[in-house]
Structures are given as structure tokens and as C-alpha cells.
Amino acid sequence: MKQVRQRTFLIALLVILLLTGTVVFCIQYAVEGRHWAEFSANDHAYTEGRLSSGQILDRSGVLLYDAASGQYAEDSELRMATLHAVGDPDDNISTAAKAALASHLIGYNFLTGTTTGGHRLYLTIDAELNRTAYEALDGRKGTVAVYNYETGDILCMVSSPTFDPADPPEILDSDSRYEGVYLNRFLSTAYPPGSVFKLVTAAAAIENIPDLFERTFSCTGSCEIEGDTITCPYAHGEMDFSGALAHSCNGVFAQLAVELGGDTLLQYVRSAGLLAEQTVSDIPTAAGSFEIGTGSQLGWSGVGQYNDMVNPCSLLTLMGAIAGDGTAAQPRLISRETTMSGISRIPEEHSEAVRLWPSDTCQTLRAMMRSNVLTTYDQSRFGDLPICAKSGTAEVGGNLAPHAWFCGFLDDPDHPLAFVVLVENGGSGADAAGSVAAAILRQAAGE
Numbered sequence: 055m056k057q058v059r060q061r062t063f064l065i066a067l068l069v070i071l072l073l074t075g076t077v078v079f080c081i082q083y084a085v086e087g088r089h090w091a092e093f094s095a096n097d098h099a100y101t102e103g104r105l106s107s108g109q110i111l112d113r114s115g116v117l118l119y120d121a122a123s124g125q126y127a128e129d130s131e132l133r134m135a136t137l138h139a140v141g142d143p144d145d146n147i148s149t150a151a152k153a154a155l156a157s158h159l160i161g162y163n164f165l166t167g168t169t170t171g172g173h174r175l176y177l178t179i180d181a182e183l184n185r186t187a188y189e190a191l192d193g194r195k196g197t198v199a200v201y202n203y204e205t206g207d208i209l210c211m212v213s214s215p216t217f218d219p220a221d222p223p224e225i226l227d228s229d230s231r232y233e234g235v236y237l238n239r240f241l242s243t244a245y246p247p248g249s250v251f252k253l254v255t256a257a258a259a260i261e262n263i264p265d266l267f268e269r270t271f272s273c274t275g276s277c278e279i280e281g282d283t284i285t286c287p288y289a290h291g292e293m294d295f296s297g298a299l300a301h302s303c304n305g306v307f308a309q310l311a312v313e314l315g316g317d318t319l320l321q322y323v324r325s326a327g328l329l330a331e332q333t334v335s336d337i338p339t340a341a342g343s344f345e346i347g348t349g350s351q352l353g354w355s356g357v358g359q360y361n362d363m364v365n366p367c368s369l370l371t372l373m374g375a376i377a378g379d380g381t382a383a384q385p386r387l388i389s390r391e392t393t394m395s396g397i398s399r400i401p402e403e404h405s406e407a408v409r410l411w412p413s414d415t416c417q418t419l420r421a422m423m424r425s426n427v428l429t430t431y432d433q434s435r436f437g438d439l440p441i442c443a444k445s446g447t448a449e450v451g452g453n454l455a456p457h458a459w460f461c462g463f464l465d466d467p468d469h470p471l472a473f474v475v476l477v478e479n480g481g482s483g484a485d486a487a488g489s490v491a492a493a494i495l496r497q498a499a500g501e
């Protein structure tokens with residue numbers, strides 16, 4: 055009888071252990087299953103360490119990459135124009151969809167695991183708009199991006215230099231033609247902003263200097279700040295505050311920066327979202343930086359020089375928020391996701407809103423940015439598009455030509471588009487980067 059009782063106890067113990075183990079496994083499977091499936095040794099999703107399931111398409115269904123065959127888009131120019139969005143064969147571009155959004159391509163499902171052949175991932179980009187941006191860059195290094203500030207959809211995202219992922223060249227570290235080629239310059243870099251930064255100084259001035267719009271400014275081509283000279287390309291003469299932005303007068307903005315003080319300026323750089331990393335469909339972006347200098351350093355930092363650094367994606371979001379009266383959608387890269395048989399997955403991602411400066415500050419900036427185009431940048435280059443913009447020509451030192459910036463948005467409810475163009479060592483911002491912006495915006499707005 056005693057022996058029976060002992061055995062019963064033993065069996066009960068084993069049953070409890072089995073049940074406990076099953077429960078622990080089920081919990082772990084529910085929590086960690088996705089990560090197990092994404093492990094590169096899973097031969098349902100990977101072949102010899104390479105992802106082998108899923109497809110990447112543009113927003114209208116143009117096939118950009120098929121993981122099962124390893125094939126890219128048919129057209130070589132399209133492959134080069136979309137390289138940094140799609141990815142390279144070895145996944146050296148870690149922020150591209152192939153590498154960063156692999157879990158979406160694998161299409162892991164709690165019930166079927168990874169046996170369904172992966173998912174179709176539709177990116178928000180328009181491949182043909184990328185092609186136009188790539189052609190407009192014309193071999194120069196830089197980045198071009200356009201996004202819908204109401205939905206968050208990034209319609210165009212080009213980074214240059216690039217290469218053909220279907221026929222990758224041998225790239226040596228010392229080869230300047232391919233400098234930083236594995237970086238998506240839009241997401242992962244920060245640059246000196248030059249005069250596009252004047253929009254931040256302008257916002258701080260609008261909110262903190264009560265008589266700003268009653269003032270008349272005078273520029274003789276240079277001004278002194280604590281024994282140092284701040285220079286303009288030529289004497290801008292007399293102007294009001296709106297004129298100072300349209301002429302991009304360094305003297306006016308350097309003196310305003312000193313009047314506002316470093317702490318106030320820093321507060322506006324921060325509230326502009328320029329110091330924080332963002333996430334674009336869970337892909338992290340680079341943060342910018344701002345250092346409070348003294349005297350003329352503070353002056354130069356107010357015109358986007360000194361140690362100012364800005365990430366192009368953060369700048370794009372800022373443009374969207376100025377256009378949207380202080381609110382913009384967070385940029386995103388995933389448009390939708392379906393199974394291979396076309397069944398939609400419930401979208402996980404909802405574009406969050408980014409909040410910035412108060413609405414009336416944004417409206418004032420918007421009017422000034424519209425005036426920039428009408429008085430300085432030549433509206434005829436942009437057809438009938440109601441463009442609001444700011445150019446930047448950022449000195450980079452040495453004998454190198456400055457970086458050319460052009461950023462802004464369309465003030466048009468039918469086309470809520472913001473844009474950023476950067477041409478490295480492109481020279482004048484309005485000329486070099488402005489021309490690229492004109493080409494893509496006309497296409498994006500269907501002109």
C-alpha cells in the first residue's frame with residue numbers, strides 16, 4: 055500500500071512537471087517565437103544566412119526585390135535609385151528594408167510560423183519619384199526626400215553615392231567615389247545646416263522679441279560681434295525681418311542669436327526636434343547637435359555654422375510641422391503588408407503626430423518662407439506650385455565647395471508634401487539643391 059502511494063505521488067509529480075514545462079514553453083513561444091523564427095539558422099526563412107522569403111515593392115506595387123530568387127527590379131537605374139530603401143545583397147546597409155524590416159518579410163505568424171513563404175512589404179516610396187531624384191542629383195553625393203506630412207508616407211528617399219545591387223562593384227575603403235556608400239544619408243547622417251538653420255533662430259526671435267516686425271535692419275556686408283567679423287556675401291542694405299530671411303542675412307541672424315542668448319536658442323533647437331533621434335518604421339535616425347558658444351561663436355551658431363549639425367530626416371519633419379501649423383505625422387516607410395496570396399495583414403503601424411512650435415509661430419514662418427520663394431528663389435522655376443522654402447549654403451572648411459541645402463513644403467491642401475534636398479559640395483543652396491527640388495516637386499504634385 056505504501057509502495058502504491060509512493061508511485062502515485064511520483065506520477066503526480068511528473069505530470070505536474072510536464073504541465074509546468076508545457077506552460078513555460080507556450081509562454082516562451084508566444085513571447086520569443088518571432089525572434090526564434092528570425093534567427094538566421096532558420097532554413098524556412100534563410101538560405102546560407104541570406105533571407106529567402108518575402109518581397110519588397112514600392113507603394114504602387116513595382117517589385118523592387120524578391121528574396122526567394124535574390125532578384126532586384128529589372129531596371130538598373132531604378133535599382134540604384136532605390137538601393138538605400140531596399141538594401142544590398144550583403145546587408146551592409148543596415149537601415150534598408152532587407153536588413154531592418156526582415157521580420158516583416160519573413161511574415162512570422164503565431165500559428166503557421168514561417169512556412170507561408172513570407173510577406174509582401176509595400177514601402178511608402180514611389181520608385182519613379184526616386185528615379186527622378188537620382189537623375190537630378192546627377193552623380194553628386196547627397197540626399198533627396200519628400201514626405202506627406204499628413205500621412206507620414208515617405209514618397210522619395212534617395213541617398214547618393216549608390217551602386218547597382220544586382221552587380222555590386224568592389225568597393226575599397228580608400229575609394230572616395232563610394233565614401234559612406236553604405237550609409238543612408240537621409241536617415242543616418244548629420245550635416246552642418248548653414249542657413250536653413252535660420253528658421254530655428256527665426257522661430258526663437260518671433261516668440262521672444264516683441265518689436266521684431268517693427269524693426270528695420272541694416273547690412274553693410276559685415277558686422278562685428280565681440281571683436282570678430284560676421285560676413286555676408288554682399289551688403290544687403292536696409293530690410294525688415296521678413297527681408298532678412300529672404301536675403302538670408304548672416305549679420306541680422308547672428309546678432310539676433312546673441313540677443314536671444316545661447317540657452318534660448320538651444321531650447322528652440324530642441325523643440326524643433328533637431329537634437330533627438332527619431333524612428334522611421336522602427337528604423338532609428340541620427341540625432342543632430344548644437345553647442346552653445348560665446349560671442350561670435352554664438353552668432354555663427356545662429357546662422358547654422360559653428361558646431362551645428364542637423365539630420366536630414368529631422369529637418370524634413372520640421373518642415374512638415376511648420377506646414378501643418380505645428381503638427382506633422384512621423385515619417386514612415388511601410389505602406390502596407392500582405393501575405394503572398396494578397397491577404398492584408400492588419401497594419402501595426404499608426405503614424406504618430408509630432409508636435410512642435412505653436413500654430414501662430416508656424417503660420418508666420420510659412421508666410422516668410424513663401425515670401426523667400428517669391429522674392430529670392432524665382433517662382434518660375436517651380437511652375438505654379440505654391441512652394442515655401444529656405445535655402446542653405448553650408449561652409450565645410452578647406453578648399454571644398456559648401457554643401458547646398460533646399461528645404462520646405464507645398465502650401466497646398468491637395469498636396470501636403472514637405473521636402474529636403476542636400477547636395478554635398480554643391481555650391482549655392484538655392485541653385486544646386488533648388489533645381490533638384492523643382493524637378494521632384496513638379497513630378498510629386500503631378501504638374
Ligand SMILES: [Zn+2]
Pocket residue numbers: 273274275286288289290291302303304305306
Ligand atoms: Zn547681410
